Amino acid sequence: AQSVTQPDIHITVSEGASLELRCNYSYGATPYLFWYVQSPGQGLQLLLKYFSGDTLVQGIKGFEAEFKRSQSSFNLRKPSVHWSDAAEYFCAVGSGGSYIPTFGRGTSLIVHP
Amino acid sequence: DAGVTQSPTHLIKTRGQQVTLRCSPKSGHDTVSWYQQALGQGPQFIFQYYEEEERQRGNFPDRFSGHQFPNYSSELNVNALLLGDSALYLCASSESGVWTEAFFGQGTRLTVV
Numbered sequence: 001a002q003s004v005t006q007p008d009i010h011i012t013v014s015e016g017a018s019l020e021l022r023c024n025y026s027y028g029a030t031p032y033l034f035w036y037v038q039s040p041g042q043g044l045q046l047l048l049k050y051f052s053g054d055t056l057v058q059g060i061k062g063f064e065a066e067f068k069r070s071q072s073s074f075n076l077r078k079p080s081v082h083w084s085d086a087a088e089y090f091c092a093v094g095s096g097g098s099y100i101p102t103f104g105r106g107t108s109l110i111v112h113p
Numbered sequence: 114d115a116g117v118t119q120s121p122t123h124l125i126k127t128r129g130q131q132v133t134l135r136c137s138p139k140s141g142h143d144t145v146s147w148y149q150q151a152l153g154q155g156p157q158f159i160f161q162y163y164e165e166e167e168r169q170r171g172n173f174p175d176r177f178s179g180h181q182f183p184n185y186s187s188e189l190n191v192n193a194l195l196l197g198d199s200a201l202y203l204c205a206s207s208e209s210g211v212w213t214e215a216f217f218g219q220g221t222r223l224t225v226v
Contacts, residue, residue, distance in 0.1 A: 004155075036217075043117070043203055043217035044156070090155050100146065100169060101215070103155035 002027040002093050004104035012110040013081050021076040021107050023091035032094040033074040034101055035065055039087045047089075050074065061085070086111040115140075117206050117218035125224045126194050132223060134189040138206030139216045144168075145187040146215065147179060148203040156203055162187050163209050191223075199225045 003026045013019055025031055032051055036044040048059025055067040065076045074091060088108050092101035118137045126132050138145050144163045148156035158171035162181035181187045185206075191198055201222050205215040 041219070043219045044205075045217070046214045049214070092155075100158055100161060102158070103148075105153070105155045 002031065002095055002102050004091050004093050004102055006091055006104035006107050008107045010108045010110060012112060014112045015083050016080050019078045019081045019109070021089050021109070023074045023076065023104060024072050025074060025093040026072065027093055027095060029095070033067060034092040034094070035059065035063070035076050036090045036092060037087050038090065044090065047076070081111055083111050083113065085109060117204055117216050119204050119218035119221050121221060122219065123222045125226060128194055128196060128225055130194050131190065131192045132194060134202050134221045134223070136187045136189070136204030136218060138185050142206035142208055142216070143185050144207045144209045145181060145185065146205045146207070147187070147189045148205065150201040150203055150220070152200070159189070194225045196225050199223060
């Protein structure tokens with residue numbers, strides 16, 4: 001069965017600082033990987049996805065993620081965080097057969113001015 | 114395009130009661146998935162509907178049931194509510210057989226007292 005681990009429950013950064021959110025997955029074959037963001041009281045919005053090809057994926061809002069098969073990781077990065085990036089971030093993994101992603105428990109991003 | 118819409122936004126029910134939540138998918142989408150998101154957790158897959166049938170189901174008891182209508186809208190029903198059913202219920206719509214972006218609604222916050 002596929003699973004996702006987000007080891008950091010909370011991450012605090014200063015506005016303008018760089019950001020990296022960690023995600024490790026467990027799946028036997030090549031996974032489909034996603035990062036979603038959830039603002040308070042809102043649904044989930046897709047930031048980016050990896051299906052195949054270039055392991056560095058660009059997403060919306062200036063985010064990027066790198067797929068590292070050897071480390072079973074798909075970490076999310078942003079070079080300069082804005083106060084509006086404060087939200088909950090979820091990593092998800094899917095398999096080709098079910099088209100249903102499995103989500104991690106999320107990382108809460110706090111941005112200090 | 115209104116995107117995925119869910120109703121109601123908030124709901125308070127008493128233990129033992131039954132509840133129905135509703136979801137209208139994004140225009141052009143024929144598949145609806147339901148997720149339960151407990152406080153501080155990632156979304157957990159409940160079931161997915163396509164062509165008015167339950168196509169896949171997560172690890173949820175039979176108290177959770179659903180329906181999809183010919184216009185692709187969907188309902189989630191929960192019987193014999195327990196305190197532990199209190200959560201944010203998210204609906205996501207997508208195109209069948211395609212790994213692409215699943216669009217999420219803003220969710221229904223269910224509180225069981």
